Amino acid sequence: ASTLKEAAAAKGIVFGTAAAQSHMGESAYVSTLNREFNQLTPENEMKWETTEPSRNSFNYGAADQLVGHAQSQGMAVRGHTLVWHSQLPDWVEGISSRTELLDVMRNHISNVAGHFRGDIDYWDVVNEAFQDGSGARRDTVFQRVIGDDYIEEAFRAARAADPGAELCYNDYNIDGRNAKSDAVYAMVQDFKRRGVPIDCVGLQAHLIVGSLPGDIQANIQRFADLGVNVYITELDIRMQTPPNSQKLAQQASDYRAVTSACVAVAACKGITVWGVTDKYSWVPDVFEGEGAALLFDDDYNKKPAYDATLEAL
């Protein structure tokens, strides 16, 4: 195969990317997106601050455009994300009654997942609900005001709104085995036992060149053994900039390792990179001095990591 999507399809998985509607006027961006990827995740367009900026007033313009583009190209769509503490409007942060916030959360999910019903292959229902370094829940307005059961209530509301979508829990630093991924594992195990509707786990995989967890495949396998699918949902592997040939070679080896770990486990059904090109990656904005984390450089040239990923598929 000569493209990522063809090689992935031959393995029975999807290979996707985050994409932003604001770049869809750029021909090199769109041609690379269409040529290489068969799954699209709106990078920001389905987040709460965009879809429900004020209470019960919904905005789907940019997300609808991205979904339409994906459909025109035969791409699967990952909905991202229904419940998250970040990019959350102030009016939600200000709610202090459990009944009211549960009602607001359910209303958000039924409207957003209902609007896209039938068009979404997988929803990131809840994003980043656990803290790093421990198994504790992250302190968010949902956790404080509703309590532990906000996550299962979100999954129940999502199932009711779009019974055809796979429903995922998504987080970062859960790519290998550690206290945080142990806590997610325990939650998924509990949900499966009690019949809470969950179908998949998303490992974001925002990684660092030369320091990957060594047990990604074993971690994917243990989730698979619970009876859920696993997706690598936001893959990027950052380095100190500027890149050089040695760092790019290590990055290639790291992309190969992540791709191989997914391909080796039947329940790992897709890999999504967090952007088409280094030019528009979120990394330099958030991690000072770091970047060059994706498969295509600023000029849409294939990097060594591209070739390694293609070979590993």
Ligand code: XIL
């Ligand atoms: C990031 C986007 O890439 C940026 O454009 C935005 O400014 C902030 O959010 N984990 C997630 C994604 O689940 O939604 C985040 O995306 C990256 C970290």
